[in-house]
Each structure stands twice: as structure tokens, then as C-alpha cells.
Amino acid sequence: MPDLPERNVRITGIGQSQVGRPSPKSPLQLTMDAALEAIADAGLRLSDIDGIVNYPVKSSEGGGISPVSAGETMTALGLQCNWLASGSHEGPGHMAAIFEAILAISAGLCRHVLVFRSVAQAQARLSSRESTLLAGSRSRVDGNNAWTVPFNALSPANLWALFAQAYFDKYGYGPEQLGWVAVNGRCNAALNPNAIYRDPITIDDYLTARMISTPLRLYDCDTHIDGSTALIVSAADAARDCRNPPIHIEAIGLTLGGLGYGIHRGDFTCIEAERAGAMLWSRTDLKPRDVDVMQIYDGFSIHTVLWTEALQLVGKGEALAFFDGGERIALTGELPMNTGGGQLSAGRFHGYGHTYEACIQLWGRGGARQVSDAKVSAVCNGGYGYGALLLRTD
Amino acid sequence: MPEVPRKLPELEPLTAFFWTSGADGVLRIQRCGACGRWQHPPQPRCHVCHSEDVAPAPVSGRGTVKTFTINRQAWTPALQEPFVFAAIELAEQPELYVLSNVSGPVEAVHSGMPVQVFFERREDVWLPLFSAEASDA
Ligand SMILES: [Zn+2]
Numbered sequence: 179m180p181d182l183p184e185r186n187v188r189i190t191g192i193g194q195s196q197v198g199r200p201s202p203k204s205p206l207q208l209t210m211d212a213a214l215e216a217i218a219d220a221g222l223r224l225s226d227i228d229g230i231v232n233y234p235v236k237s238s239e240g241g242g243i244s245p246v247s248a249g250e251t252m253t254a255l256g257l258q259c260n261w262l263a264s265g266s267h268e269g270p271g272h273m274a275a276i277f278e279a280i281l282a283i284s285a286g287l288c289r290h291v292l293v294f295r296s297v298a299q300a301q302a303r304l305s306s307r308e309s310t311l312l313a314g315s316r317s318r319v320d321g322n323n324a325w326t327v328p329f330n331a332l333s334p335a336n337l338w339a340l341f342a343q344a345y346f347d348k349y350g351y352g353p354e355q356l357g358w359v360a361v362n363g364r365c366n367a368a369l370n371p372n373a374i375y376r377d378p379i380t381i382d383d384y385l386t387a388r389m390i391s392t393p394l395r396l397y398d399c400d401t402h403i404d405g406s407t408a409l410i411v412s413a414a415d416a417a418r419d420c421r422n423p424p425i426h427i428e429a430i431g432l433t434l435g436g437l438g439y440g441i442h443r444g445d446f447t448c449i450e451a452e453r454a455g456a457m458l459w460s461r462t463d464l465k466p467r468d469v470d471v472m473q474i475y476d477g478f479s480i481h482t483v484l485w486t487e488a489l490q491l492v493g494k495g496e497a498l499a500f501f502d503g504g505e506r507i508a509l510t511g512e513l514p515m516n517t518g519g520g521q522l523s524a525g526r527f528h529g530y531g532h533t534y535e536a537c538i539q540l541w542g543r544g545g546a547r548q549v550s551d552a553k554v555s556a557v558c559n560g561g562y563g564y565g566a567l568l569l570r571t572d
Numbered sequence: 573m574p575e576v577p578r579k580l581p582e583l584e585p586l587t588a589f590f591w592t593s594g595a596d597g598v599l600r601i602q603r604c605g606a607c608g609r610w611q612h613p614p615q616p617r618c619h620v621c622h623s624e625d626v627a628p629a630p631v632s633g634r635g636t637v638k639t640f641t642i643n644r645q646a647w648t649p650a651l652q653e654p655f656v657f658a659a660i661e662l663a664e665q666p667e668l669y670v671l672s673n674v675s676g677p678v679e680a681v682h683s684g685m686p687v688q689v690f691f692e693r694r695e696d697v698w699l700p701l702f703s704a705e706a707s708d709a
Contacts, residue, residue, distance in 0.1 A: 320582035325613060328581050328699060329673050331657045332647040339641035340659055347639070347683045391657075392642040441611055441619055442669050446639045446659065 182461055183284035188417035188424030189569070190290070191220025191410035192537045197374050197525050200300040201404035205245035206254055208406040209296045213255060216408035221421025222290055227257050227410075229288030233265035233275035233295050233529075242302030242404075243528075251294065261287040270432030270454070272475075272529025273565025277430060279411040289413040295530035299402035334561065335399055335478065339391040342480040344446035346393060348495070353393055355498040357384035359479040359515075360397035360522050362504050367519025369509075369547035374403055374525035398479040403525035407534050423572040425540050428554075431458030431566040447495075451488035451564035458566045459490065464554060466490045469568075471539050471549045472513055473532035473557045476520040485558050486515075489566060514549045529559035533567065540571050577650040580697050586614045589628040594691030594698025600628035601662065601670075610665045633689035634705060635662040638669060642678045656681045660702055675703045 193215025195201075195208040203211070217224060236247035248262050261282045265274025272295065279291040319327040331337060346352050361381055367373035379397065387396040410420075417424040435450035443450075459466070472491060474482045483497040491513065492500045500506055500513075507515040518524050518535035525531070536555040538544050544552075558566040581591050590612075593600040602614040606623035610631070617624050640658035643651075656674040658681070661667065674681050675690075686705040691698040 316582075317579075318582040319579050320584060324581035324584075324587065325671050326657075327579050328697075329657055329671060330576070330578060330643070330647070330651060330655060331671070332651070333645070335645070336641055336643055336657050340639045340657075343641060343683065344639035389642075389644040391645060394641075441613065441615070442659075443667060445667075 182429070183280050184427040184430045186284045186414055187280050187411050187427060188414055189409055189427065189537055190412040190417050190420040190422055190424055191216045191218070191222065192534050193217070193219055193408040194372060194527070194534055195406040197372050198300060198404040199374055199401070199525070200304060205242075205296050205298040205301070205404070205406070206250060208404060209246045209251050209294055210254055212406035212408035213251065213292055213294060216292065216410050219422065220290070220410040220412070222410065224255060224257060226290050227292050228259055229261040229279065229282055229291035230257060230259050231263045231265065231275045231278050231282070231291060231293055233272055234267050235264040241306070242298035242300070244296070245298040246296040246406075257292070259288070261291070267563060269434065269563050270565030271560025271563030273430070273432065273559050273567065274563070276409070276411065276533070276567070277432065277565065280427065280430070283411065283413050289416045291411045292408060293411055294406060294408040295528055296406035297402070297526060297528050298404045299526065300404045303402065333391070335391045335394055338478040338480050338561065339394045341446050341449075341484060342393050345480065345483060348445065348447050349498065351498040353385055353395065354381070355502040356393070356398065356479055356483070357381050358501045358504040358507070359476065359482050360384050362501070362507050363476065363516050363520040363522040365504075366509065366517050366547055367523035369545070370518045370524055373519040373523055374401060375519070375523045394478060394480070397522065400477050400521035400526045403527070405525065405527055407527050407530035409530070409533060409537070422541060425537055426570045426572065428464060428568040428570050429458045429461035431455060432564060433457070434563045436562040449484045449488055449564070451485055451558070451560070451566070454558070454564045454566045455489040458568055462568060464568065464570070468554050469513065469556045470552045471517060471536070471555045472515050473517070473536045473555060474515055474520070475529060475532060475559045475561065476516060476522050477526070477561055479522065481561055482515065489556055489558060491556060509547060509549055517544060517547050517549060532557050532559060536567075536569050540569060576655070577648065578694060578699070580694055583696065586616070590614065591697045591699070593628065594693070594700060597691065598630045599633045599689045599700050601631050601664070601668070602626050603629040610662070610668050612668060612670060631662055631664050635660040635670070635687055635702070637674060637681060637683055637685040637687060639683055640674065640681050642681070654678050658702070660687060670700065673701050675701055680704065
């Protein structure tokens with residue numbers, strides 16, 4: 179195995195603000211809550227933090243998708259960083275900030291990087307309920323959105339519904355199987371004090387909930403929140419001084435591509451993330467069977483189907499058989515999924531909730547939702563840019 | 573019934589031909605003069621052989637519904653009626669997809685359904701929409 183940059187770093191601390199819908203705190207306050215918690219969790223002082231990166235670059239548009247910049251967070255916390263960046267959309271999706279931290283530490287630019295992701299989508303909806311795709315002053319739509327918006331596909335739900343329908347048609351499954359993604363997430367969220375939706379639902383609740391875009395129903399869609407998640411990524415040698423047993427990033431995988439962006443390949447039953455999965459497993463001697471717990475991106479339920487197959491955690495066309503009935507993905511099952519509730523029930527911390535929860539499990543802090551003997555966790559994010567991590571205990 | 577609200581596409585250099593092709597009732601898709609492949613959305617070069625010899629060429633306007641969704645959520649107050657959003661696989665080449673709406677009763681739409689193009693003019697745009705292919709019988 180050549181020198182892999184991800185082997186040069188460790189995750190040493192995590193923090194997450196209180197979830198809100200809406201939150202009484204400003205996005206910058208939420209960011210500072212998460213950051214201070216993560217720095218303290220790592221056993222570091224603010225003066226130890228010499229790098230900062232967030233995902234994605236701050237934007238006043240997009241309905242609260244990225245309301246806080248790395249720069250203003252650095253200033254607000256009084257940090258003196260040698261390195262500062264924002265992860266781009268044009269990369270491995272949400273994981274971009276983590277991957278950039280890996281590269282910056284490997285290049286010797288910094289030793290303890292504060293990585294954060296803040297969202298204020300609930301606050302933004304107080305001022306406008308307009309579809310993000312229709313927002314803005316322009317009377318016409320350009321770029322990639324021109325292929326969907328003129329046909330009133332105004333939500334990503336419409337695009338991912340195409341995949342769900344194609345998957346059902348090809349493999350003969352239906353909502354009775356897909357619904358277990360939402361039911362499982364809600365079961366786990368009931369045990370997560372910081373989840374936004376904690377009342378358990380049954381498969382009947384799922385099936386009788388209102389339709390959004392066939393075959394996707396209400397509980398197939400995640401929910402907007404206000405909140406922030408922070409991680410401390412440290413150089414491997416510097417991690418030894420930290421409070422927690424360092425979490426290793428065993429391997430990373432990334433790729434990009436999706437519907438409406440360039441030429442679509444395939445039959446709508448798989449995603450470009452397959453290349454991220456192949457990259458991930460090419461960088462480690464661990465095998466898919468070594469994974470103890472999986473945190474799978476669930477902006478929509480169908481993402482978990484496509485991603486678990488892309489990561490080779492189940493065979494092609496087998497995900498819904500694996501999810502059916504919920505037992506195998508439950509906390510006590512053979513491969514527990516989205517143990518904190520995922521985005522469907524914990525709220526759209528936008529990818530970072532998944533990495534946060536993976537660390538919770540690997541550090542054995544899950545309390546009532548702790549998976550026994552969790553040593554290796556797969557994590558993945560994204561529905562356009564795709565990023566995956568394989569994390570393991572020290 | 574009031575007209576369905578639509579935000580129209582910008583006519584950009586690479587894509588304007590697609591949005592105005594329906595002016596003479598014919599759908600056009602970019603085709604490579606070197607290798608004969610079709611591609612959509614349009615690109616500066618052929619994505620397979622990388623030839624610059626790519627140009628709009630007429631297609632039959634026939635295809636099948638590869639996959640679809642019936643939208644039930646009113647994303648805007650004016651968008652109350654259910655409608656079908658679909659990936660149409662054009663007859664000319666496997667995996668040559670156009671995203672569009674399929675008109676007619678939403679319950680009648682299914683994957684594999686044969687469809688044909690028609691155009692809805694809005695300002696300087698001829699939106700290519702699809703409906704069930706008329707049977708020959
Ligand atoms: Zn060619």
C-alpha cells in the first residue's frame with residue numbers, strides 16, 4: 179500500500195450544536211457551540227487549532243445551505259490559523275472539507291484542523307418557503323437546472339424518485355421494503371437526544387403518509403434544521419497528546435456525477451458513487467465484511483439503497499432485501515445503519531451527522547443506541563459529489 | 573384550466589438549438605459526425621471519440637419512459653395538479669435520455685411506455701414534452 183494521506187491523520191474530537199427547527203441561536207452561535215465542544219472533546223486548547231475548513235463556501239443564497247464562513251468562525255473564536263479553506267461543491271460532496279483537512283495536514287501546513295458544517299435551513303424557511311430552485315431574481319434558469327426546472331421538477335425529490343421507481347421496476351421491490359429505512363432511522367432517533375424527530379413510526383405509518391413524488395412518501399425525505407457539527411482532524415503524531423483514543427481514517431473514496439449533470443449513464447438503479455466504493459476498498463486490506471456499523475447518506479431513503487450497493491456492503495440489487503423487516507439493519511442486527519437516526523429523523527446536518535455518529539459509535543458513547551463492539555464504520559455522503567470514509571478504532 | 577406555470581430555460585449557446593428545435597415540429601439532438609453517436613445534454617465535443625464535429629440532427633421524437641415519478645407535492649401554490657416527470661429513452665440509442673413531462677392521465681404512465689414528442693411554445697422556447705404514442709390500430 180503506497181503512502182496514503184488519510185493515514186497521516188486521526189479524528190480526535192467531535193461536537194454538535196443543539197438541533198433546532200428553527201433554532202433560537204444564530205448560525206454563527208451554533209457553529210461556535212459545535213466548535214468549542216469538539217475542541218474540548220479532543221482535549222485541546224483554542225491555541226492548538228492551526229487550521230480551519232468548512233463545507234461548502236458561505237452563500238447568502240440557497241436557503242441557509244451554508245450561512246457561516248470559515249473566516250468568520252476563525253475570527254469569532256479568536257483562532258490563529260496557518261491554513262483556512264472551504265470545500266467545493268465540485269468535489270466529493272460533503273466530505274470535501276474532511277478531505278481537504280487530510281491534504282493540508284499531510285502537506286505539513288497544520289496539525290489540528292477544525293472542520294465544520296453549519297446549516298440554517300429552518301431559519302431560512304421562515305422568510306421564504308419558495309423552492310430553492312426558483313429563488314433568485316433571474317426570470318430564467320440556466321446551467322444544469324435548465325434540464326429539470328422547466329418541467330417543474332422543483333425538488334431533488336423528483337430526481338431521486340426516478341431512481342426509486344427504476345429500482346422497484348428492475349428488482350421487483352416496493353414501498354413495503356423501502357419503508358424500513360425510515361422506520362429504522364426513527365427507531366434509532368428515539369434513542370438520540372439531539373434528533374429532531376423522536377416519536378417512533380411503524381411501517382403502516384410510513385405507507386399511509388402522504389405521497390411527495392411517487393414512489394417517495396413523506397418519510398422518505400429528510401428534514402431541514404438549524405445546526406452545526408464540528409470535527410477535529412489532527413496529525414497522527416499530534417493525536418497522541420489528545421484526550422480520546424484517536425480514530426483512524428483507514429481509507430477514503432470519492433467521485434462525482436449525477437442526473438442532470440452531464441450525460442447520464444446507466445438505467446437509474448445505480449449511482450456514480452460505485453467508483454467511490456471501488457476507490458475506498460482499493461486503499462485498505464479491510465473488506466466490506468469487516469464493517470461493524472454503517473452511516474449511510476439519507477437525504478432521501480433511496481440514497482441508502484444506492485449507496486450501500488455502491489460501497490459493496492450488500493450485493494447489487496440486494497439492498498432492499500437486506501433492509502426488509504428492519505432486523506438486519508437494527509442496532510442489534512448484522513450491519514446496523516444510521517444509528518443516530520440519519521438525516522431522515524435526526525435532521526439534515528448535511529452529511530456531517532453521519533461522520534459524527536460514526537465517531538460516537540467507535541468511541542462507545544452511543545448510550546442506549548450503542549452498537550456492541552463497533553470497531554469499523556463506513557460513512558458516506560452525497561447525491562452528486564460522492565465521498566466515503568472507512569473509520570476504525572485505534 | 574389555467575396554464576401550468578413554468579420557469580423557462582435560458583437560451584445558452586450550446587443548448588439553444590434544443591429549446592428552439594420544435595419551431596418546425598422536429599426534435600433535434602446533438603450527434604457526432606465522426607462516430608455517429610448521439611449525446612444529450614449537448615457538449616462541446618463528442619464525449620466518446622472527442623471529435624469537435626458535433627451538431628444538432630433530427631430524431632424521430634419517439635422513445636419509451638425509462639423511469640418516471642408522479643409529483644404530488646405543490647412546490648409552489650400554483651402547482652396543484654399532479655404531473656409526471658420522466659426520463660425518456662429516445663429510440664435512436666440506448667441510454668440517450670431526455671428529461672421531460674408526460675402528458676395525459678398520470679395513472680396511465682408506466683416504465684416502458686412508448687411515447688412521442690410534442691412541443692409547447694412559451695415565448696421563444698419550444699418545450700419538448702411527451703405523450704403516449706398514438707397506436708397504429
Ligand atoms: Zn464521436
